[in-house]
């Protein structure tokens with residue numbers, strides 16, 4: 180039995196779908212077990228009362244409460260943990276206190292102390308971050324956000340999930356922390372242009388101040404703390420004028436290239452339509 184936290188989230192959904200399609204037993208943790216819908220055969224479980232009965236592996240993927248869940252898993256004798264961490268851990272040698280790199284590295288270290296079998300997934304910016312533009316794109320053709328020229332290499336959540344499935348079901352990724360990125364470096368302005376070309380609309384990105392952007396992002400992700408947004412905004416600011424980090428880890432592990440940003444937009448086109 181595999182226990183998946185963050186089961187209704189960006190990575191949780193495709194990861195559970197892939198495990199269920201392979202016939203693997205899955206228990207999905209969510210704060211709303213009565214209403215969250217999962218594929219047939221998947222057990223929904225209240226994340227406030229995680230059930231570790233028969234659980235051999237845990238996917239640690241929530242924006243809050245990860246340490247308590249890890250401690251409970253260790254006490255229950257769970258052997259394997261796959262952590263959803265972040266690329267910034269690999270990028271920042273000397274992470275700032277309270278920032279994303281420090282938060283994720285602390286969780287990685289706790290996992291390494293708790294279980295012998297671990298894999299940390301270190302994805303860069305999710306393509307799914309573009310979903311924060313949905314309300315603006317339903318209302319008009321302009322996206323207002325910070326740092327139009329910030330460049331990321333957006334990764335499709337299904338690629339992160341597919342690597343997670345490998346880490347859960349095989350042994351080849353044990354003790355590894357693969358840095359996972361999409362295949363192309365794209366500025367925010369270019370990402371909005373690609374959304375426009377997939378949707379057949381003429382869209383543009385208009386830069387606003389970092390302060391205004393922080394307020395909007397906090398409203399979109401209530402589970403995260405202010406310092407994490409500050410560190411994310413600094414990350415965007417630092418990325419302006421630089422090539423985005425691109426690794427070949429998705430291809431090494433899955434034997435195929437990562438999906439492009441345009442493929443991600445195509446897969447989520449309905450979300451951007453009225």
Ligand SMILES: NC(=O)c1ccc[n+]([C@@H]2O[C@H](COP(=O)([O-])OP(=O)(O)OC[C@H]3O[C@@H](n4cnc5c(N)ncnc54)[C@H](OP(=O)(O)O)[C@@H]3O)[C@@H](O)[C@H]2O)c1
Nearest residue numbers: 185187188189209210241242243264265302303304305402
């Ligand atoms: N976004 C990026 O670009 C990026 C890049 C690298 C790493 N990461 C990391 O990836 C992880 C997942 O991020 P995400 O934005 O994709 O999250 P997400 O999948 O949207 O959220 C995961 C799930 O966690 C549950 N959850 C949220 N807040 C919670 C809380 N306070 N207590 C308990 N459960 C809670 C929610 O499920 P229920 O409502 O069903 O309970 C949610 O569906 C995070 O650790 C993030 O730092 C993100």
